[in-house]
Amino acid sequence: MRTLTDKYYVKILPGFGLITIYLTQTPEQILKQYWGYNSFRPLQRDIIGSVLDNRDTFALLPTGGGKSVCYQVPALIKEGFCLVISPLIALMQDQVTRLKELDIRAECIHSGMHYNDVRRILDNTMHGGYKLLYISPERLQTDLFQDYMREFDVSIVAVDEAHCISQWGHDFRPSYLKIADIRAVFPKAPILALTASATADVRLDIAKQLKLQEPAIFKQSFARGNIFYDIRYSENKAGDTLHDVNRNCSIIYCRSRKQTEGVGKYLAQAGIETAVYHAGMNKDNREHAQELWMKNKAPVMVATTAFGMGIDKPDVRMVLHYDAPEHLEAYYQEAGRAGRDGKQSMALALYNSTDIKRLHESIALQYPPEAYLRQVYQAVVEYLQIPIATEPDQYYPFDIFDFCRKFSLQANEAIHALKLLEREGLWTMSESVYHPATIQFIADRHTLDDLGQVHPDLHYVTVGLLRMYNTIFHFPTPVRETAIAKQLKMKMDELLPVLERLDKMELLKYNKPGEGPQMFFHHYRVDSRHLVIDLNRIHVLRKRHEARTEAMISFLENNKECRERVLLSYFGEKPQKDCGHCDVCRDKSKATVNVKDLKKELLEMIGRNEGMSIQKLVVGYPIAVREQVLEVVRGMMDEGILMLKNDQINIVKL
Secondary structure, eight states: OEEEOSSEEEEEETTTEEEEEESSOOHHHHHHHHHOOSSOOTTHHHHHHHHHTTOOEEEEOOTTSOTTHHHHHHHHHSSSEEEEEOSOHHHHHHHHHHHHHTTOOEEEEOTTSOHHHHHHHHHHHHTTOOSEEEEOGGGGGSHHHHHHHTTOOEEEEEETTGGGGOTTSSSOOGGGGGGGGGGGTOTTSOEEEEESOOOHHHHHHHHHHTTOSSOEEEEOOOOOTTEEEEEEEOSOHHHHHHHHOOSSSEEEEOSSHHHHHHHHHHHHHTTOOEEEEOTTSOHHHHHHHHHHHHTTSSOEEEEOTTTTTTOOOTTOOEEEESSOOSSHHHHHHHHTTSOTTSSOEEEEEEEOHHHHHHHHHHHHHHSOOHHHHHHHHHHHHHHTTOOTTOOSSEEEEOOHHHHHHHTTOOHHHHHHHHHHHHHTTSEEEEEEEEEOEEEEEOSOHHHHHHHHHHOHHHHHHHHHHHHHOTTTTTSOEEEOHHHHHHHHTOOHHHHHHHHHHHHHTTSEEEEOOEEEEEEEEOSOOOOGGGOOOOHHHHHHHHHHHHHHHHHHHHHHHOOSSOHHHHHHHHTTOOOOSOOSOBHHHHHHHHHHSOHHHHHHHHHHHHHHHTSBOHHHHHTTSOHHHHHHHHHHHHHHHHTTSEEEETTEEEEOOO
């Protein structure tokens, strides 16, 4: 049923009530209505126009460039919905939460969800319930999604973090290689590939792997004129961090969970309101820490590097790397989370000889010998108790640190081996997801029938399970204990002991629900001696890693060439001049600025304005010389020439 007007129609949707769908709104009107902005950022409007013209589109926008708007706006204009493929659960959840706050119908499906919830979302999607559906690349290949997919009205396929599709990139995910198959199902839907960090060869690989057809390519410069890049050698990182981090909104990135907690505690003891975030924390604590930071109740966030992706917080004034990043792609992406509002911000990285040694050692660590890879594979299948020839596409609870402890493996070495085997397409690891309870009968029907003569109470439950779940004999079947209890008219504290007892009697296998890391197997389990490993490809990957590592070390140790010039060249741009807003440019400026002339200029400016605030005084100077301006001002205050009163600098004497 539709009630037409000249600008929109109201549609009654089962389960959703009245839905308003706008017909003639422009992208600018959509932007203003939902996001409150009057105009788009650079290239956003061009990208949106390309998508609305149904062209395959490649968008390379730096961190903070507003990639998500490029598919969210056209999704609200076009009929059907936008299918967004995204690699991180946290990123999907943050995006969906934000869209719902804006009254935009959106949902996400990820590995931590119950089967019934997934089915409900797919049903709603099929009936037009959403304008955006976020999904992980692994979910595209599941039987359930495949069953529904052909009934979907997909208007756009948006591939976020598209660099994950390139095996030559820094963050390859094998499941991304299957995305291109979706074109056969939705041939009229344009594909929009988005990334913030990709070198020239990775960009070519993205277009090839996604099978983009004559794509419109939009590439924004990697230059960030509002970020001051500062690389500093430090033998006292804790002290330097305390000295440099201010009480404005900041992110401090650490390499390990232990170090994250240590730095957070150190800053808190020094009186700085600090939040801590890493994957080892439970979901509630992570969400609480993020909320404190988002509301500036704890303006300093100490976190591992995954934090910040997809989080819409524009007022981060500093990103501080407590440890040297692995490569320039990671450094640029993380540093770019500062100053997304366009205001002056700082990206400070601390390093020392230990960081340089670690980077050199990372080459052998991340690409271990073939024998070690086979050893780790065998340990995994034994840990998970997976028999040879077990069918693929199954989830298994997998605690990396428990695994390493049981098989006497060094955690750091084993983690890299697991990730390298993941790149071979054997499995996908997730750090913390919800897994529902599963039940599978391992006794035959004759044994279960005989159970009624000896244990009628147990038999009652087995019969109920068989009636509710028709796959329960064939494979571990996701179940909801509350639904079982309701169907059998039992209380939960009556049902659960029965399930546990049936498990102990080896009549069924009952896996309790919980939240924790998982491994999703993509292949038939084989003997480790017969495991196929592409050693030639791994050799090429190792060489590329060596090149990225050397580029990172050179960037850290460089003190002669403009930081931004180095970054732009690395990403394939040809900068024409030095940036003027990095530590190298600052040091060059110090050598050219005449202190006597600077003093005279400052005094004339303060006298002409009859006093000025410090902020107003320095804002007219390039970022690279502002520190020197402040040094000169402090010197004149020490000499009694200037004085600070009521936040105003005035001349005392000449």
